[in-house]
Amino acid sequence: MSGSLSVVSFEGELNAIVQEYLEFVTFDKTLVSFQKECETKQKPITTQSIKSKSNQKLLAIQNELMQNFHKGKRDRFLKLWSENLAASVKDQDPVAKKLEFYVNIYFAVYPIKFARGQRDADRAMGDFKKYLETRGATLSQTTEFLPYYALPFVPNAKGHPSYKELFTDTWVKDLELRLEKFLTLTLKSTPQPKLFDLYRGNKVGDENEQFQQISRLQQQLVDSERKTMSYIKRHNRVQADYHNLIGITADLVEALESTVQGKPISPDYLQEFGGHMQELLKFASQI
Numbered sequence: 001m002s003g004s005l006s007v008v009s010f011e012g013e014l015n016a017i018v019q020e021y022l023e024f025v026t027f028d029k030t031l032v033s034f035q036k037e038c039e040t041k042q043k044p045i046t047t048q049s050i051k052s053k054s055n056q057k058l059l060a061i062q063n064e065l066m067q068n069f070h071k072g073k074r075d076r077f078l079k080l081w082s083e084n085l086a087a088s089v090k091d092q093d094p095v096a097k098k099l100e101f102y103v104n105i106y107f108a109v110y111p112i113k114f115a116r117g118q119r120d121a122d123r124a125m126g127d128f129k130k131y132l133e134t135r136g137a138t139l140s141q142t143t144e145f146l147p148y149y150a151l152p153f154v155p156n157a158k159g160h161p162s163y164k165e166l167f168t169d170t171w172v173k174d175l176e177l178r179l180e181k182f183l184t185l186t187l188k189s190t191p192q193p194k195l196f197d198l199y200r201g202n203k204v205g206d207e208n209e210q211f212q213q214i215s216r217l218q219q220q221l222v223d224s225e226r227k228t229m230s231y232i233k234r235h236n237r238v239q240a241d242y243h244n245l246i247g248i249t250a251d252l253v254e255a256l257e258s259t260v261q262g263k264p265i266s267p268d269y270l271q272e273f274g275g276h277m278q279e280l281l282k283f284a285s286q287i
Contacts, residue, residue, distance in 0.1 A: 012044035019045055021195040058084075058187045065183060069176065072114065074107035074127060089186060094222075099182055101139055102175055104131045105148055105166060112158055113167045125152045143229040248273065 015038055022031040038045055061084050068077040081100070082090070089096050108128035111120035129152040132140075139145045147162050157163045165171050251273065255265055 012046040015043055016046040017194045017198070055187075062180075062183045062187055066176075066180060069103070069106075069179065072107060072110035072116075074104075074110075074124070077103070077107070085186060095182065096186070097139065098144075099179060101136060101145055101148075103179065104128055104136065105151070106172065106175055108151065109157065109163075109166050113172075128152055143232050144225070 018034065019031065022034060035045070037043075061080060065077060065080050065084075068074075068080065081103075085096065090100070091097075105128070108124050111117065111124045132149055132152070136145075140149060151157060151163060154160050154163065158167050255269070255273075259265065
């Protein structure tokens with residue numbers, strides 16, 4: 001480009017906006033190149049924040065929450081969770097309630113996963129049992145969480161097919177990412193870069209549209225969970241009837257063997273067998 005642009009009064013702020021965006025998306029190499037070129041061309045970068053980079057107090061709380069999560073410090077984590085999340089979020093937001101349930105599961109199995117000893121394991125399971133009887137009781141009718149209400153009573157949870165996933169690094173990492181994302185959005189410890197606002201134009205209509213979109217997505221999530229619950233119930237019923245069918249088949253084979261050997265089959269047995277078959281046929285017609 002021929003010629004040169006004069007240094008305008010807001011050029012430093014524009015460069016600061018670019019720098020803020022590069023830092024936010026962690027384009028580290030691009031950021032270094034940008035800063036070096038600004039220095040070489042003597043282009044200013046405003047040192048004062050165009051937009052508060054983060055609420056340092058809330059960010060510190062978020063970091064402390066995550067540190068206690070990693071160290072398995074249940075009491076301290078839940079104390080911070082209770083003190084810094086609004087009551088409307090903790091008690092009414094379905095995502096928060098679901099996440100709190102899984103976090104309690106994580107703390108319950110933490111001593112077992114990281115071999116902290118039987119004493120700590122018993123205490124952790126005891127705390128989880130108390131949670132299930134208090135705040136966790138509200139989710140006792142939710143199919144997704146129903147299996148976990150038996151967790152405190154399972155002698156070897158780590159080897160149990162229903163719970164062995166809880167001890168995998170994949171499950172823990174997934175929960176960690178979900179928790180950190182939730183805290184960032186809820187505590188608003190890290191605001192979006194100024195460039196985002198400029199792109200959207202700071203229109204009120206955009207915020208309303210986003211709110212409507214979030215509402216639609218939440219409704220879709222609720223519908224999906226409802227369908228999932230229905231499929232899980234159907235799967236459990238099919239599995240139960242499958243086992244019943246195996247039992248009936250075994251009885252039928254035994255009856256046939258008795259017939260071959262000349263032993264009579266009682267009418268009561270035939271009536272009972274017919275009743276089981278009618279139940280299975282009735283269920284099969286509903287699938």
